Amino acid sequence: MNHALMNITARPDQLFLRGEGSWLWDDRGRRHLDFVQGWAVNTLGHAPACIREALARQSALLLTPSPAFHNAPALALAELLCRNSDFDQVFFTNSGAEANEGAIKLARKWGQLHRGGAHEIITFRDAFHGRTLATMSASGKPGWDRMFAPQVAGFPKAVLNDLASVQALVGPDTVAVMLEPVQGESGVHAATPEFLQGLRALCDRHGLLLVFDEVQTGIGRLGRLFGYQHFGVVPDIATLAKGLGGGVPIGALLARQRACVFAHGDQGGTFNGNPLMCAVGLSVLHEVLADGFLARVRATGEHLGDRLQALSDRFGLQGVRGIGLLRALDLGRPLAADVAAQARTGAGLLLNAPRPAVLRFMPALTVTAAEVDLMIDGLAASLEAVGIGS
Numbered sequence: 001m002n003h004a005l006m007n008i009t010a011r012p013d014q015l016f017l018r019g020e021g022s023w024l025w026d027d028r029g030r031r032h033l034d035f036v037q038g039w040a041v042n043t044l045g046h047a048p049a050c051i052r053e054a055l056a057r058q059s060a061l062l063l064t065p066s067p068a069f070h071n072a073p074a075l076a077l078a079e080l081l082c083r084n085s086d087f088d089q090v091f092f093t094n095s096g097a098e099a100n101e102g103a104i105k106l107a108r109k110w111g112q113l114h115r116g117g118a119h120e121i122i123t124f125r126d127a128f129h130g131r132t133l134a135t136m137s138a139s140g141k142p143g144w145d146r147m148f149a150p151q152v153a154g155f156p157k158a159v160l161n162d163l164a165s166v167q168a169l170v171g172p173d174t175v176a177v178m179l180e181p182v183q184g185e186s187g188v189h190a191a192t193p194e195f196l197q198g199l200r201a202l203c204d205r206h207g208l209l210l211v212f213d214e215v216q217t218g219i220g221r222l223g224r225l226f227g228y229q230h231f232g233v234v235p236d237i238a239t240l241a242k243g244l245g246g247g248v249p250i251g252a253l254l255a256r257q258r259a260c261v262f263a264h265g266d267q268g269g270t271f272n273g274n275p276l277m278c279a280v281g282l283s284v285l286h287e288v289l290a291d292g293f294l295a296r297v298r299a300t301g302e303h304l305g306d307r308l309q310a311l312s313d314r315f316g317l318q319g320v321r322g323i324g325l326l327r328a329l330d331l332g333r334p335l336a337a338d339v340a341a342q343a344r345t346g347a348g349l350l351l352n353a354p355r356p357a358v359l360r361f362m363p364a365l366t367v368t369a370a371e372v373d374l375m376i377d378g379l380a381a382s383l384e385a386v387g388i389g390s
């Protein structure tokens with residue numbers, strides 16, 4: 001297709017026009033079962049009533065008063081996030097990368113105030129923290145260190161679930177350790193509870209901040225409001241985005257009191273904390289916090305994991321990874337993009353292939369067991385169609 005959009009990725013030709021729950025319709029009238037959901041964004045599926053109502057209500061009242069004025073939805077959303085977590089204060093952003101960029105600045109500011117100017121943040125191989133220069137430098141995606149060289153300095157890389165590799169990098173310039181509790185873009189690799197507990201102890205021992213990037217794992221994706229609540233390890237700083245807006249752009253930087261060190265002028269942004277997006281975030285959060293919602297995510301997540309494992313056994317694949325409704329199937333051969341393309345064109349099923357041999361499943365948190373079963377049927381047919389026979 002030749003058009004006026006910059007060509008930054010391969011996209012299928014069709015236009016997607018309308019969505020409802022787990023389903024997405026294209027301009028050819030075809031319905032697709034969506035297990036990508038805006039890249040783990042549409043917490044409540046496509047076009048949920050509560051978001052439509054929040055947008056209509058808030059857009060009739062106030063869009064943006066000024067980032068230098070208070071607005072009611074931002075105050076209420078910050079309050080609700082803090083009341084349901086271990087954090088004391090929030091700064092709203094427009095994306096996950098911007099939230100992480102804020103976390104990096106906050107940690108460096110804390111280092112200036114409390115650790116004699118220490119500024120290094122230990123991050124991890126294969127991590128993904130966003131596409132700004134600093135968050136690309138914090139990421140550990142192979143090849144990214146050379147892409148827009150020179151990198152932002154100060155992000156030595158450790159190995160996930162290897163505490164000794166973190167310990168070896170701690171020095172006088174270290175101020176924090178930052179990681180995704182489950183690495184998403186790397187193909188869904190979870191930190192172990194023991195590793196996170198060890199990291200917490202290490203940070204306490206050396207006086208470092210522990211920062212969790214919960215852009216993908218937050219807002220119910222692992223079956224708890226925040227991913228850290230699944231592991232029982234409380235970070236000093238966390239970031240959110242994706243699921244917080246349920247399909248609209250909003251992120252958040254959250255910190256415990258001792259790390260809330262921004263002074264006037266340190267941080268800001270024109271659209272940050274605008275009432276329209278915060279009103280949507282509030283509507284999403286109310287649904288996710290409603291009685292039984294997260295228990296249903298955990299149950300559907302187990303069902304998804306079990307069905308994928310059975311499929312892996314049947315097709316002789318390399319098994320399933322992940323927690324809650326963030327799962328991966330390891331095909332053991334570099335056919336994931338082929339399977340995803342076949343699933344889309346053949347079975348009308350939208351899947352993501354974050355790595356050559358890995359499929360990732362990140363459905364709406366409202367996905368039903370019956371929709372999971374339908375997805376499994378479509379996936380089985382797609383595996384067979386690309387020659388991965390049962």
Ligand code: PLP
Pocket residue numbers: 039095096097098100128129130131180184185213214215216241242
């Ligand atoms: N951090 C993690 C863990 C992510 O998965 C992503 C996006 O996939 C980001 C940060 C970047 O978020 P955004 O694309 O909203 O900037």
